[in-house]
Amino acid sequence: MVSETSGHRSQSGIAHKAKVEAVNLSFYYGGSKAAIKNVSLAIPEKQITALIGPSGCGKTTLLRCFNRMHDLYDNNRYEGKILLDSTVNLISTKIDPIEVRMRVGMVFQRPNPFPKSIYENVAYGLRIRGESRRRVIDQKVEQSLQQAALWNEVKDRLNDQAYDLSGGQQQRLCIARALATDPELILFDEPTSALDPIATANVEQLMLQLKDKVTMLVVTHSMQQAARISDYTAFMYLGELVEFDQTSKIFSAPAQEKTRDYIGGRFG
Amino acid sequence: MAIALPEQGLIALRKSVSRRQLYSNLFAIVGLISILVALVVLVALIIHLLSQGLTSIDWQFLTSPASSDAEEAGVFIALVGSGLVMLVTTTLAVPVGIAAGIYLEEYARKGWLADLIEINVTNLAGVPSIVYGLLALGLFKYALNLGESIITAGLTLALLVLPVVIVTTREAMRAIPSSLREAAYALGASKWRMVKDHILPYSMGSILTGIIIGLSRAIGETAPLVTIGALTFITFLPDSPIQPTFPFISFSWLLSPFTVLPIQMFSWVSRPDLAFEAKAAAAGAVLLALTLLMNGFASFLRYRLRKGIKW
Numbered sequence: 001m002v003s004e005t006s007g008h009r010s011q012s013g014i015a016h017k018a019k020v021e022a023v024n025l026s027f028y029y030g031g032s033k034a035a036i037k038n039v040s041l042a043i044p045e046k047q048i049t050a051l052i053g054p055s056g057c058g059k060t061t062l063l064r065c066f067n068r069m070h071d072l073y074d075n076n077r078y079e080g081k082i083l084l085d086s087t088v089n090l091i092s093t094k095i096d097p098i099e100v101r102m103r104v105g106m107v108f109q110r111p112n113p114f115p116k117s118i119y120e121n122v123a124y125g126l127r128i129r130g131e132s133r134r135r136v137i138d139q140k141v142e143q144s145l146q147q148a149a150l151w152n153e154v155k156d157r158l159n160d161q162a163y164d165l166s167g168g169q170q171q172r173l174c175i176a177r178a179l180a181t182d183p184e185l186i187l188f189d190e191p192t193s194a195l196d197p198i199a200t201a202n203v204e205q206l207m208l209q210l211k212d213k214v215t216m217l218v219v220t221h222s223m224q225q226a227a228r229i230s231d232y233t234a235f236m237y238l239g240e241l242v243e244f245d246q247t248s249k250i251f252s253a254p255a256q257e258k259t260r261d262y263i264g265g266r267f268g
Numbered sequence: 269m270a271i272a273l274p275e276q277g278l279i280a281l282r283k284s285v286s287r288r289q290l291y292s293n294l295f296a297i298v299g300l301i302s303i304l305v306a307l308v309v310l311v312a313l314i315i316h317l318l319s320q321g322l323t324s325i326d327w328q329f330l331t332s333p334a335s336s337d338a339e340e341a342g343v344f345i346a347l348v349g350s351g352l353v354m355l356v357t358t359t360l361a362v363p364v365g366i367a368a369g370i371y372l373e374e375y376a377r378k379g380w381l382a383d384l385i386e387i388n389v390t391n392l393a394g395v396p397s398i399v400y401g402l403l404a405l406g407l408f409k410y411a412l413n414l415g416e417s418i419i420t421a422g423l424t425l426a427l428l429v430l431p432v433v434i435v436t437t438r439e440a441m442r443a444i445p446s447s448l449r450e451a452a453y454a455l456g457a458s459k460w461r462m463v464k465d466h467i468l469p470y471s472m473g474s475i476l477t478g479i480i481i482g483l484s485r486a487i488g489e490t491a492p493l494v495t496i497g498a499l500t501f502i503t504f505l506p507d508s509p510i511q512p513t514f515p516f517i518s519f520s521w522l523l524s525p526f527t528v529l530p531i532q533m534f535s536w537v538s539r540p541d542l543a544f545e546a547k548a549a550a551a552g553a554v555l556l557a558l559t560l561l562m563n564g565f566a567s568f569l570r571y572r573l574r575k576g577i578k579w
């Protein structure tokens with residue numbers, strides 16, 4: 001009940017056009033108990049939206065609906081819609097998940113580069129799209145590494161193994177890998193939780209720079225991080241969306257008591 | 269009192285720590301002894317074989333056919349037979365086994381059917397080899413009428429190796445963390461792309477190791493081949509696969525009678541003439557050398573293919 005009223009009320013504070021919109025989205029890990037319950041959420045275009053909430057509330061689960069990651073495992077089930085550009089329903093069974101993942105990129109909690117060279121890591125997305133022109137790939141690899149603020153550190157060692165990079169560099173490599181295919185939306189699942197403060201600052205800086213190119217949805221367990229980088233914040237609790245609004249509003253004057261308690265550190 | 273208590277506690281702690289250390293050392297000693305026993309037996313075996321057989325191993329021994337004269341007898345036909353049978357076994361068991369492993373691990377829907385197949389395959393890997401011999405006798409020799417030939421032997425050993433290949437393939441693939449699969453899928457890879465570009469290359473080292481270990485078991489197999497009727501005395505080679513006349517390639521060697529090293533060895537051991545015993549030991553040494561060579565090759569492959577691949 002709480003989520004419905006707040007959902008509608010908070011939409012009024014959204015000044016930007018929605019890039020993706022979840023409409024009455026529910027998700028089940030098999031069985032009948034929903035891990036995501038009737039969530040409606042419009043993610044503004046070319047903005048950073050943070051997803052916060054206590055552990056186990058369903059942030060990761062919600063995030064992974066947006067690129068159909070749940071389709072990889074048996075028995076998972078979606079209900080509702082996720083509209084991209086108000087037209088394509090991403091979770092429709094008529095849409096191939098591969099098509100969705102070609103348009104929506106993802107960066108994971110732990111850096112997970114392929115055990116290949118730095119170059120091949122970034123080039124991989126292009127290769128599976130059938131690109132084989134060396135010149136095009138070279139150029140795109142350089143551009144993506146530039147955007148991921150990694151180019152200067154790796155330009156002389158593109159053929160080295162990705163595993164030889166530090167944790168923070170690996171995570172930026174994963175961001176470059178996601179950027180190389182020009183996704184319209186990038187999903188981040190706690191992208192800095194495995195990194196030290198300096199690497200974290202680098203990744204945050206980088207995300208801010210990417211804002212004018214791509215829409216981003218970021219799960220974070222750090223409220224400071226949400227406050228530092230996001231324009232909008234969604235607060236989830238027990239699989240429901242409690243409140244969604246501009247970050248400044250959520251952190252200064254949340255409308256819901258639950259949000260206030262969570263922001264105030266009274267639980268979670 | 270307040271000071272004495274931690275003192276006592278410290279003594280108790282030290283006692284408990286040194287007791288644990290004792291257990292830990294004890295285990296290390298037991299482990300070491302077990303390894304030593306295994307090693308000593310192996311080394312003794314090798315020394316015994318070599319001391320008996322080494323004098324008989326020379327070029328003539330390796331290039332001569334079997335003979336009823338111990339002086340002239342050699343392992344050439346058996347060596348060629350073993351080689352050809354393994355060739356058939358490898359070309360059949362490896363692709364089929366890897367494909368089955370990939371299917372079961374990545375494509376088959378998880379459920380009771382998959383579990384049943386898994387249990388079956390795992391158990392097949394432990395079935396005594398003579399049982400495969402009986403199956404082959406009925407299926408390949410009589411039902412398919414392939415005779416006592418190289419193809420029958422190759423098929424029989426392929427059946428024997430197949431479960432090993434499947435199990436190894438699955439285990440090697442399972443060892444690859446799901447985060448790498450998800451990384452590939454998240455970029456838009458199809459299942460086949462993911463398998464081809466990631467799963468197979470990253471697990472190839474382990475898969476090949478498993479295959480070679482399976483094959484080196486097969487090369488020493490005697491029972492199933494005796495069951496299907498491998499010859500114990502043969503003095504001619506199978507037809508050459510390369511022919512001087514059109515179409516230059518011939519597969520008639522597949523239907524030739526044959527013998528293999530372990531059978532040759534067995535037939536020499538069972539002769540009353542003592543001179544043949546040295547020949548048997550020499551054949552054993554050749555077989556052992558082949559097995560060690562294959563295992564060495566497996567280690568080499570593992571080292572080469574895993575270089576730079578870690579997670």
Ligand SMILES: Nc1ncnc2c1ncn2[C@@H]1O[C@H](COP(=O)(O)OP(=O)(O)OP(=O)(O)O)[C@@H](O)[C@H]1O
Pocket residue numbers: 029035053054055056057058059060061062221
């Ligand atoms: N693969 C799964 N199968 C079944 N239930 C799952 C699975 N993954 C997560 N869940 C359940 O779904 C709920 C939401 O989990 P989720 O991982 O989305 O939480 P989260 O908000 O990301 O938590 P955290 O901050 O700890 O990462 C939890 O109750 C969890 O137990």
Ligand SMILES: [Mg+2]
Pocket residue numbers: 059060061
């Ligand atoms: Mg999570």
